Amino acid sequence: MGAADRRDGQPGAAGRAPAAGRPEKVRNVVLVGHSGAGKTTLVEALALTTGAVNRAGRVEDGGSLSDHDEIEQRQQRSVQLSLVPVEWDGIKINVLDTPGYADFVGELRAGLRAADAALFVVSAAQDGEGIGGPTRMVWDECAAVGMPRAVVVTHLESARAGIEETAAQFARELGGDDPDAVLPLYLPVHGPEGPDGHAPVTGLTGLLSQRVHDYSSGERVERDPDPELLPRLTEARNRLIEGIIAESEDETLMDRYLGGGDIDVDTLVADLERAVARGTFHPVVAAAPAADGARQGIGTVELLELVTGGFPTPLERPVPPVTTLDGERTTLSCDPGGPLAAEVVKTSSDPYVGRISLVRVFSGTLRPDETVHVSGHGMEDRGHEDHDVDERVGALTSPFGKHQRPVPSAVAGDLVCVAKLVRAETGDTLSGKDRPLLMEPWRMPDPLLPIAIEAHSKADEDKLSQGLARLVAEDPTMRLEQNQATRQVVLWCLGEAHADVALERLRSRYGVQVDAVPYKVSLRETFGEAATARGRHVKQSGGHGQFAICDIEVEPLPVGSGVEFVDKVVGGAVPRQFIPSVEKGVRAQAARGVVLGFPVVDIRVTLSDGKAHSVDSSDAAFQTAGALALREAAAACRIHLLEPVAEVGVMVPDAYVGPVMSDLSGRRGKVLGTEPAGPGRTLVRADVPEIEIGRYAVDLRSLSHGTGRFSRRYARHEPMPAALATRMRQQEEAERAG
Template identity: 35%
Template sequence: MKEYASDKIRNVAVLSHDGAGKTAVVESLLLACGAVDAVGVGKDNKHIMDFEPEEIKRNVTIQLGIAPCEWQGYKLNFIDTPGYSEFCGEVRAALRAADGILMVVSADAGVEMDTERAWDYGVELQLPRMIYVNKMDAENADFFGCLEKMRAVFGKSIMPLQIPIGEGNDFRGIIDVCKMIAWEWKNGKAEEIKVPAEYMPKAREVREMCMEAAAEGDDELLEKYLEGEELTIDELRQGLRQGMLTGRVCPVMCGSAVHHIGTTELLGRLIRYMPDASQKVMMGTDKKTGEPVMVYPNKPFTGFVFKTLIDPFAGKLSYVRIFSGELKEGNKLYNVTQDTEEKLGKMFTLVGKEQVPVKEAIAGDIVVIPKLAHARTGDTFATAEFPVEYDPIRFPNPLHTVAMVPEKKGDEEKLMTALSKISEEDPTCQVEKNAEGKQILVRCMGDVHLEHIMNKMERKYGVKGILEPVYIPYRETINGVTEVEGKHKKQSGGHGQYGHVKLKLEPLTNGEDFEFVDAIFGGAVPRQYIPAVEKGVKETLEKGLIAGYPMIHVKVTLEDGSYHPVDSSEMAFKVAAALALKKGVPEAKPAILEPVYNVDVIVPEEYMGDVMGDFSGRRGRILGMEHHPSHKNLIVVKAQVPLAEMSGYVTILRSMTQGKGTFNMSFFDYEEVPKKTMDEIIAASQAGKEE
């Protein structure tokens, strides 16, 4: 592959809802460019871009893939992404490397949940968008129905540059409304024809819409248009491109990726309308001064690691988008984020899993660099003289939490190593060791994501995980006041043991977990033993006295006691304090507290009632509803729900809202559980001790 100037490079992330044929579109584009000799079709599990065992088994894309190709003096870097929402972290990573988005919509399904999500990503990141209506040969294909749905959801920016000739089994060609020419496919080959007479009125109507859209952003073009003059083809293209770059226009094309209809035409539109890499200006931060820096492509070298892959043979692979300057084999790489320096060995690009060597890369290029010891996703590479750092990728917060143990005892370290490597590849998989519950916690995006993680652990790292209930960090407390004695007396020849305390237990209402008050007068308990009493109290509270959970919000006052001049010791008073607590807590109206979380659920209005009813069954409190600040059709349901009731909620919400609901949660406070729940927690604790 030859070298290209930045203005000849297009970086395009390809997004869609699962099943719209996004990967088939990418592979059809690669075939048209000659980057591959042949492609398979999805139902036969032969996709070039989907080569991981789980991808082949499920016939879905799970991780992003890069696919460079050359077309008529231009280089296009396609970034294929997963369509299934649980792998949206890969989409976020891909968008950091992209300059524009190609959204694939299925002609028979129209706008779906992840179509809307793809659009929202583009709006959020201010990336120009283009839409390809795929599967025009499908039985229920409806191009103009799709257009109507897209305009209803995305607004008037939706602008068709093509219309189909026929639909479903009759789909046989496309009409370019800008040039007013048509192509018809016969026996797999395209033939240019005149626009069929029966399609001429619609083609003229759509062309008029395109001219109006092109003129709106340019005063000279608008004046010409309003005076009734027809825009030239160059003026039309210029206006549409400017409209796309500003987000005012979203061009729409159509075709069939499986039959390679419309693919060549799509390539031309991507080159003509997508922004080129020389236009990409990044905002970074000078690591030395902390000042913001505008980084233009002609500045010294900067690059960003947007993806990490750990290959069993090649080792760690770092996917890098170059934003400025150039990079050559043998260069030193300064990792601004980690403040480390490494020497660049070789680099390459990928078409699926095939490596294509690269000697030199410039601003706009995407390369893969193997075996960088310190690099992680989100790191910035630069030079020591130009130490600019870019913001990390904002990955979605994983809200599905499970506890995992290895199938074989003794494999705990092996399990943690495998999970750590997977989380390095996939930041939406987060791993931690919970000290209190003595569990390995895995946070991910849902059940399908979890299954992929577990399959990958077993396949790549030879360790199998088993799930167990997640430890809920309950707390114990008291609601009453009591006074109690604790005496530890033991005589067994020689020095005995003697400690005696009188304690007052009462609830602590100032929000603190524990308070110890020394109220001894007259030396009933010598000063040197009082710290031992406090230590005995604290250690006993930390172990719990009802169900084995730490006890909080307790005030303990040492009121009186006695000692023996020979037999008393720190240990004896520590034991006496523990005995007093064990005796007194049952008399002080003990209770169990559970963590309660603020939960915000974002759903279309029609699902609001279902969400609220579901929360009622989870012992939740509805705090209110409000319209989403940036999506008028979405409602935010605010509630407070016990953590114990949120297990598996990601999957339940997805099922309840047909995948259209999302949520986030944050800790609110500890609250007392109902008596029935308290009895169940105590019973479970007792059963655990007996095992």
């Protein structure tokens, strides 16, 4: 940025946690982008440039950025949000690295909540032929929350497209109506082409300063641009100036510029910084890893100056909506002296420290060993209970890899790790115990991939409940379901990779080995025709016996009617006190099923006659007789299986509407229609049997190349096709026999 053209920032001291005493001395930046774009490599390059690590990647206290989570090491990809605080030019920069894989969009949204601006990392080699679906998805996530962002282009040395081409693609496909909203601030300087045909990036040319920052010696050296580059440089510079002026609040600048007037660099830089902070202009910079022996990576100094000089401070970003526990709206600002309002944006477990909460302080100052109120968070449907308790804050620390370094306090606008918050979970609000507050939670993605699990052994079964509770406390994007109808424990996840990580965490962190088993949908049974039957329960075994006889009539009812019970006994054939017993027995048997063990619905059971004994009849005897009668009726007629049907909404780019509709039809779905859902996107609505969409979260991603999303909502149960019902019966019988 222009500020980087004018001065070199000073790195922070290695080996200590960066400190921020005032909100204006903090920048919270989240790195986003598709998997493989180079986000983690960029974090390491920034840490090296700021002096947080040495060339070996370590600091004085032994910490290392390479101390990643063991699951990330095994899977060779980021699967969780991580924080690396660095310091530059007296500014503390909280760098949040997010996973780029779509299954971990919950971690991305947590990072967006914690940050005030985003660095959108994109590989020129990866996206050189157009903006891919995953890249578009992440860009849309940032745009949805109004996040100011800049674009960092990596892998330029191996790309067919340069920084200008990549910026043009972003402007054309993602920049909206303004083609000049995404423009480069620097042009890369390439060295001689190597034997592999790749030309390494050796420096950057600042478009505003018209100076080359040459890194070929291992240190940044300024020089004049080569004469043959001047025409290209002038063209790019003029376009950048026009883009900045178009976003300026000073309407006279455009007239001055078109009239040939000279506009000084300081004015352009100031307008550029304001446009970036407003989120109306997205500067593009290049970054490359440090060469052997170099102290800093190419573009890292320029990037740090962009962050410290052009990105908004916490003071410039609004505090999320806050209410009292009674629902009264209250207004807060980023004031260290104001009421405490902080939010848990991530929860993790350490085998030695215990639970660690990453907290963003929005108002007030958080101090160790003080008592705070924990409020939140309205996600009981996902297995997260609401909280309204006081807790004592443990130590406050700043993370570095797996190491935690103590800090004395965290002011409004800062991020900090809090130890030993036993009750607080991701999304909960921390506030003063005398003034409890509740922050409006950010939008969590819906987990739509069901994974049925069961304990591997008896020892695992004893630990399963506690392990699952800890797992969902860490990850609010996961939903835990104890399905009573199918008697399965189900983890609802965002995708296969998300499920793999969840099961691995159960095993490695909580010592619980589980097996994935086929997921079962909750079927129903109903009568296909009317039937009559007698339930006869007569036993004599000395002393009081058991005697109960009841005659029933069963008839099918329309879908959604449930189970009706009608009493038409006359003449006291069944004494009045035992009629509720018959009904209780009938309903209990209906809940257990009559053929395959699925609940019976949509029937009317009429008690028409029966017999009783003055001594041997009892409540239990007539309950048993009622259950027997329903089973006898089922044996005498056709029983239909009913399957659940979901209302499905699929949002995809227009190019995929045809394949999506064809795929839904192939799943026995009924396409109800389509409607526009924004520029270039369509919403397809359909009713689809749930048995056909168990893996739709995975299949849609493949079908739409990562660009599609869908929602599902239970609609009703409908009769299953006869051939499929027969196959289901055979499977159930085989399972029971086996």
